[in-house]
Amino acid sequence: MDVHNAFLHGDLAEEVYMQLPPGFSTTSSSKVCRLRKSLYGLRQAPRNWFAKLAGALKSFGFDQSYADYSLFTFASHDISIRVLVYVDDLIIAGNNTTAISAFKAYLSRCFHMKDLGVLKYFLGIEISRGPTGMFLSQRKHTLDILAETGLLGAKPTRYPIDQNHRLALDDGPMYSDPVRYRRLIGRLIYLTITRPELCYSVHVLAQFM
Incomplete structure (x- = not known):
């Protein structure tokens, strides 16, 4: 799955100011804008976005891996789901299609998401499927x-x-x-x-x- 405008979802914890954008007219040249939400270009933007996503996953019941902070796992009874995060792209794997569909619906309520379908290509790695498994x-x-x-x-x-x-x-x-x-x-x-x-x-x- 892919998140649209991922960095815009982040919440700023610090006071951040920016110069007025081009074309914005004002009577005083000393005025600046105080940001209420995260923007692309901020150093805090990637960290704030990941914190927002991690919070949403943990609210659903996921545990964050200490070996790889971008890996989240969910286990309940006989249902198992794994989520791997790379910036605004998510790989979702599990053993229950109904649970995965419910999880996707939850993500879509939290963020503006796009379902890219079955995994075929990710970070330079091609994935193909056959009768004996994945290659x-x-x-x-x-x-x-x-x-x-x-x-x-x-x-x-x-x-x-x-x-x-x-x-x-x-x-x-x-x-x-x-x-x-x-x-x-x-x-x-x-x-x-x-x-x-x-x-x-x-x-x-x-x-x-």
């Missing part, structure tokens, strides 16, 4: 990495790197802008979510951050 893939994320590095035409190999392989020393100049390498390592680390066999190779490359 997670990062195919698009992998192709984006290959395209960015210019290796779409490279030949595949069964083993990315031999164990205990020592990379050759290079006496050349340092990169003037190491951001691209750091970005590549970060994307490779994210790829190991569904490709754990790459962990060793990525670990070797990450030593040169």
Whole structure:
């Protein structure tokens, strides 16, 4: 599910003032606006929105995970529901469709929500279903990495790197802008979510951050 204008739902606990918006005419140039509600662009906006959402989930009966604060669990008798939050997107999973429908209706009463249907794609991870269960893939994320590095035409190999392989020393100049390498390592680390066999190779490359 997706929340429309999520940050506008947050409640401000501090006194926050802003300059008058363009086109607002006033006789005094020293006047400012005091915000009653959260706005996009405020540093407090993400925290206030998450606090508002967490409060709504806890009111329904969810418990917040201490291992991952974005994970909420609900258990009552034989009903189990899990909610994973990423900013304004929510993944809802459970073992009772009636309970999930009631929970969705509750969320729609609390916030302006949009039901995006069955989960297919989330944060670069593709989800497909079959008779044996669910399959997670990062195919698009992998192709984006290959395209960015210019290796779409490279030949595949069964083993990315031999164990205990020592990379050759290079006496050349340092990169003037190491951001691209750091970005590549970060994307490779994210790829190991569904490709754990790459962990060793990525670990070797990450030593040169």
